[in-house]
Amino acid sequence: MHKKIIFGVLGFALLTVLLVACTVRDQASLPTGPSVHMSASDFVQKTITIKKGQTLTLINDASAPHTVVNGKWEGSKQVAEKEAGAPTVSLNFTGNDRKSTPPFNTAGKFDIYCTIHGGMNLTVTVE
Ligand SMILES: [Cu+2]
Known part of the structure; x- marks a missing residue:
């Protein structure tokens, strides 16, 4: 039971990291200046x-x-x-x-x- 919760938390953490990484890459590819x-x-x-x-x-x-x-x-x-x-x-x-x-x-x-x-x-x- 506890293992399932730990895996769930780990999975969520991994997803969050991946999402943040993708967001950063998207921002870098957009022209921000004139x-x-x-x-x-x-x-x-x-x-x-x-x-x-x-x-x-x-x-x-x-x-x-x-x-x-x-x-x-x-x-x-x-x-x-x-x-x-x-x-x-x-x-x-x-x-x-x-x-x-x-x-x-x-x-x-x-x-x-x-x-x-x-x-x-x-x-x-x-x-
Ligand atoms: Cu030309």
Whole structure:
């Protein structure tokens, strides 16, 4: 009789641990910070303001690839510059995927762009 109760308690404890583990994993897979969506050839918005220390998640809603790095398009010319205090951004998207930049730890304006699509610029303002 007592054994049954002990097994019951142990089983309940095990279930609780499994449930908690699953919950933690679900939370980790959700983007918690700011994000910007990308279409087949552009960012859906050209600017975003985030807080110091935050990362930026880029969400590729298209099947198209994107290569996002520091810098910007100036007309038809790529200017691969990294501002002082900018995190190094180098993200390759293959289609319908999402990736996050390293944290932006310095206040200011930072440009990132896609090397594949002309004019695909995003300005990140960190405050
Ligand atoms: Cu692109």
